[in-house]
Amino acid sequence: MRAFDETEELIGRLEQAGYIAERSLAVSLLLMAQLERPLLVEGDAGVGKTQIAKALAEANGCELLRLQCYEGLDVNAAVYEWNYQRQLLAIKMRETENTSLAEKERHVFSEEYLLQRPLLQAIRRARAPVLLIDEIDRADEQFEAYLLEVLSDYQISIPELGTVRAQSIPLVVLTSNGTRELSDALRRRCLYHYLDYPNYEKELRIVLRRVPGIEERLAGQIVTFVQKLRAEDLQKRPGTAETLDWAAALVRMRVASLDADPQFLADTMVCLLKTREDRAAVPPSVAARLLAQST
Amino acid sequence: MNRQDLAVAHEPSARERAMLAGRVVEFVRVARTEHFRVGIQEAIDALKVAQCVDILEERQLRWALRALLCSNPADWKNFDALFDRYWQQPGANAVQITVGGELPRPRATAGGTRAPEVPYAAAQPPSRERRELDALRVGASPHEAMTRSDFRLTQLNEDTYPLEQWIESLARRMRRRLLRRHHVRNLGRRVHLRRTLRRSLPFGGLPLELAYHERRRELPRLVLLVDISRSMNAYSYFFLRFARGILDAFQNTEAFAFHTRLVHIADTLREPDRQRLKDKLAWIAAGWGGGTRIGESLQAFNREYARRLVDSRTFVFILSDGYDTGAPELLGEQLRRLRARAKRIVWLNPLLGRADYAPIAVGMQAALPHLDLLAPAHNLHSLMRIEDMLLRL
Numbered sequence: 001m002r003a004f005d006e007t008e009e010l011i012g013r014l015e016q017a018g019y020i021a022e023r024s025l026a027v028s029l030l031l032m033a034q035l036e037r038p039l040l041v042e043g044d045a046g047v048g049k050t051q052i053a054k055a056l057a058e059a060n061g062c063e064l065l066r067l068q069c070y071e072g073l074d075v076n077a078a079v080y081e082w083n084y085q086r087q088l089l090a091i092k093m094r095e096t097e098n099t100s101l102a103e104k105e106r107h108v109f110s111e112e113y114l115l116q117r118p119l120l121q122a123i124r125r126a127r128a129p130v131l132l133i134d135e136i137d138r139a140d141e142q143f144e145a146y147l148l149e150v151l152s153d154y155q156i157s158i159p160e161l162g163t164v165r166a167q168s169i170p171l172v173v174l175t176s177n178g179t180r181e182l183s184d185a186l187r188r189r190c191l192y193h194y195l196d197y198p199n200y201e202k203e204l205r206i207v208l209r210r211v212p213g214i215e216e217r218l219a220g221q222i223v224t225f226v227q228k229l230r231a232e233d234l235q236k237r238p239g240t241a242e243t244l245d246w247a248a249a250l251v252r253m254r255v256a257s258l259d260a261d262p263q264f265l266a267d268t269m270v271c272l273l274k275t276r277e278d279r280a281a282v283p284p285s286v287a288a289r290l291l292a293q294s295t
Numbered sequence: 296m297n298r299q300d301l302a303v304a305h306e307p308s309a310r311e312r313a314m315l316a317g318r319v320v321e322f323v324r325v326a327r328t329e330h331f332r333v334g335i336q337e338a339i340d341a342l343k344v345a346q347c348v349d350i351l352e353e354r355q356l357r358w359a360l361r362a363l364l365c366s367n368p369a370d371w372k373n374f375d376a377l378f379d380r381y382w383q384q385p386g387a388n389a390v391q392i393t394v395g396g397e398l399p400r401p402r403a404t405a406g407g408t409r410a411p412e413v414p415y416a417a418a419q420p421p422s423r424e425r426r427e428l429d430a431l432r433v434g435a436s437p438h439e440a441m442t443r444s445d446f447r448l449t450q451l452n453e454d455t456y457p458l459e460q461w462i463e464s465l466a467r468r469m470r471r472r473l474l475r476r477h478h479v480r481n482l483g484r485r486v487h488l489r490r491t492l493r494r495s496l497p498f499g500g501l502p503l504e505l506a507y508h509e510r511r512r513e514l515p516r517l518v519l520l521v522d523i524s525r526s527m528n529a530y531s532y533f534f535l536r537f538a539r540g541i542l543d544a545f546q547n548t549e550a551f552a553f554h555t556r557l558v559h560i561a562d563t564l565r566e567p568d569r570q571r572l573k574d575k576l577a578w579i580a581a582g583w584g585g586g587t588r589i590g591e592s593l594q595a596f597n598r599e600y601a602r603r604l605v606d607s608r609t610f611v612f613i614l615s616d617g618y619d620t621g622a623p624e625l626l627g628e629q630l631r632r633l634r635a636r637a638k639r640i641v642w643l644n645p646l647l648g649r650a651d652y653a654p655i656a657v658g659m660q661a662a663l664p665h666l667d668l669l670a671p672a673h674n675l676h677s678l679m680r681i682e683d684m685l686l687r688l
Contacts, residue, residue: 027355028362034347035340084488091500105496141607187366188332194371
């Protein structure tokens with residue numbers, strides 16, 4: 001029962017790092033290393049996609065490298081770039097030196113002048129780091145194609161230096177919010193995990209674990225309220241991140257129970273509802289109804 | 296049926312392991328027939344998985360295979376049912392092995408769970424302003440009256456041949472203009488530092504020769520979906536000519552016709568012989584009668600072609616009057632899916648050219664929130680305006 005123990009052990013380590021993981025997620029995380037495949041995590045905003053990578057790095061005691069994707073992200077920002085200013089300076093300074101042209105070129109295009117960006121850093125580490133490629137759907141397709149190549153071969157070629165092969169295979173976690181359909185090739189290359197909103201028990205454990213000094217009764221009320229709120233017809237449903245914000249706010253304000261002060265409750269709802277329409281969709285009367293159900 | 300069930304509750308023998316491995320590979324094959332995107336590499340990895348996870352613990356195997364074989368939320372939702380059907384597990388810790396078991400039936404297409412799109416600025420009111428035709432742009436043009444008259448009032452005969460040709464050449468001019476726009480944009484160039492530095496080496500590091508970033512010329516990809524139902528009879532012939540011109544001028548273009556079902560017509564439209572083309576077009580345009588099922592045709596398109604033909608550079612043109620006899624919810628849902636893949640969705644509606652028309656048909660109402668542009672297409676003039684809109688989108 002080797003794999004079984006490993007899974008349990010990883011869940012324990014993740015919990016130490018502050019992340020409550022389902023067993024199925026832990027199995028996927030173990031598979032990543034065994035199959036040397038990246039893990040693509042999809043799910044609504046605020047369900048803890050990014051946290052997976054952070055917790056995994058902490059649980060494994062290794063480094064976390066993060067590449068935030070955005071439209072127009074290119075190789076220069078993601079992989080490497082030459083430090084042009086320093087190169088120009090170096091050429092000027094060595095102008096009078098009595099070395100050959102080839103020698104000078106070798107010097108200028110050496111490691112010293114190479115700016116390493118997250119992708120290159122990730123494959124050059126002696127010990128496998130966790131590489132988080134956040135919101136891959138924001139990057140454009142050319143970059144996605146390039147990324148696919150790197151993630152299949154784990155090597156990067158720099159014309160002036162030659163090919164850099166991975167010293168260790170990094171644990172790659174990709175997240176996507178689904179603003180754009182990812183290419184089938186990339187999806188196939190990756191293991192896949194769909195992260196849903198946590199159920200009551202899991203969310204309660206998360207709140208108790210992440211909000212220091214919270215009382216169990218209050219935590220129970222908060223989680224029930226948020227779970228009910230998610231069932232309403234909202235534009236942006238509150239994620240776990242919002243629950244934690246709200247719980248932290250209530251603890252700061254020394255609220256002992258949700259039903260103590262309905263007005264105060266309505267005031268702190270800014271932590272949960274982030275658009276004007278959603279604020280309008282949950283007027284105090286609706287909030288009171290949900291509250292009555294959760295206390 | 297040749298069924299052989301065996302429940303294993305303890306350490307498996309080598310033979311049992313081999314059998315299980317066989318079943319795992321078979322499962323990958325079944326998943327492929329169920330439209331999971333899995334290949335040989337996945338089968339190999341599934342075997343690895345079978346060796347390293349605890350194959351006798353059903354949930355471990357389930358989760359591991361789910362992570363490996365799924366690649367989108369729809370797969371994720373369907374996986375458990377597929378897994379259960381295949382392995383037909385009786386208890387928590389036992390795997391029931393069925394040799395030569397029947398294959399599961401194809402699943403029903405399940406709706407993906409994507410975030411709702413923000414409706415793009417949709418209904419552009421039909422242009423009623425009939426300004427002077429832009430003489431410069433038109434150049435040698437067919438007769439003025441011809442560009443303005445509604446296609447439905449145009450009798451097909453030898454006189455309309457120039458009109459037909461003009462419709463086709465429109466696409467070529469569109470291509471030229473789009474390319475030219477790219478060229479003009481290129482004037483503001485950015486210095487390519489890396490190449491500049493390379494070239495400066497012979498001059499002792501003085502950047503005498505500058506290198507510039509080149510921009511790739513990217514023509515949009517186009518997909519045309521032409522409604523050839525009976526209600527479109529008066530227009531479909533001209534739309535098909537237009538489609539032919541576009542196929543000629545743009546690479547990576549595909550054309551489909553639909554009424555109650557979807558037909559791929561790009562190859563037919565590429566027919567070089569004029570007379571034969573005319574016959575074929577007339578034959579296609581005659582339609583098959585019956586209602587129009589836009590929603591179902593789009594569903595067929597999404598299922599079979601969209602993945603391959605539509606990407607974030609693709610403009611999808613739907614040429615239809617929006618009279619749909621199918622369910623409007625289906626049309627809305629399918630358009631939403633297509634919208635998530637495509638760059639823009641443009642709906643050309645010949646009825647918009649009529650003064651008294653407003654897009655209130657149920658089908659049109661369902662479609663509106665998912666369109667980037669709704670434009671009239673009832674005469675040559677309105678077709679000529681499309682390129683302006685394309686440039687602006």
